[in-house]
Amino acid sequence: MTSLPATGALSAEIDRLVRDVEGFPKAGVTFKDITPLLDDHAAFTAVVQALADAGRDAEGRVVVDKVVGMEARGFILAAPVALALGVGFVPVRKPGKLPHETRSVSYELEYGQETLEMHLDALDEGDRVLVVDDVLATGGTAAATVSLVEQGGGTVAGLAVLMELGFLPGRETVGALPLTVLHTV
Numbered sequence: 280m281t282s283l284p285a286t287g288a289l290s291a292e293i294d295r296l297v298r299d300v301e302g303f304p305k306a307g308v309t310f311k312d313i314t315p316l317l318d319d320h321a322a323f324t325a326v327v328q329a330l331a332d333a334g335r336d337a338e339g340r341v342v343v344d345k346v347v348g349m350e351a352r353g354f355i356l357a358a359p360v361a362l363a364l365g366v367g368f369v370p371v372r373k374p375g376k377l378p379h380e381t382r383s384v385s386y387e388l389e390y391g392q393e394t395l396e397m398h399l400d401a402l403d404e405g406d407r408v409l410v411v412d413d414v415l416a417t418g419g420t421a422a423a424t425v426s427l428v429e430q431g432g433g434t435v436a437g438l439a440v441l442m443e444l445g446f447l448p449g450r451e452t453v454g455a456l457p458l459t460v461l462h463t464v
């Protein structure tokens with residue numbers, strides 16, 4: 280393990296370690312590939328710690344009961360954030376993947392249409408939830424997840440993402456939620 284980048288340098292590290300792939304998954308899209316960042320232990324650790332801070336108050340106390348992450352890349356960040364905070368992890372998955380009873384929400388993506396599902400019994404009434412994902416683009420995924428959390432009886436305490444695509448309206452789509460963004464392009 281190498282040393283962690285200082286907080287002010289994290290955005291620059293993310294910029295350095297997230298690779299642009301032109302034309303994936305379709306023409307006109309510049310895909311933000313996080314795999315080089317995941318392969319860098321210090322940067323991955325710093326990102327998880329910074330995202331987990333969104334689930335703490337100013338004194339460092341954990342203020343959420345659950346972390347919710349979205350399939351697939353959201354899982355990679357959200358599960359270690361849940362472990363860092365000492366709370367449970369709830370998966371939001373693509374259709375037909377969750378084995379028990381689910382509710383679902385459909386939405387538009389930058390490059391298509393998608394549906395997400397969450398188990399009906401994933402949350403307890405009043406659970407405070409931190410939603411964690413890699414990319415905030417149109418905001419459709421995050422807004423659908425917020426809807427699933429709220430329908431499940433939870434309250435979204437915050438949305439924390441590695442990267443915001445600032446030229447897309449994700450921020451507006453998710454509305455007045457506390458939003459933590461580690462890097463904006």
Ligand SMILES: O=P(O)(O)OC[C@H]1O[C@H](OP(=O)(O)OP(=O)(O)O)[C@H](O)[C@@H]1O
Nearest residue numbers: 350351352389414415416417418419420
């Ligand atoms: O703000 P939005 O426009 O909704 O886009 C952001 C979402 O798009 C990507 O997921 P994707 O559906 O491509 O799935 P993956 O994680 O399985 O690659 C990304 O991981 C976010 O979840």
Ligand SMILES: Nc1ncnc2[nH]cnc12
Nearest residue numbers: 308309310311389414416
């Ligand atoms: N351009 C993009 N790169 C990576 N993930 C995304 N999710 C939505 N848009 C994306």
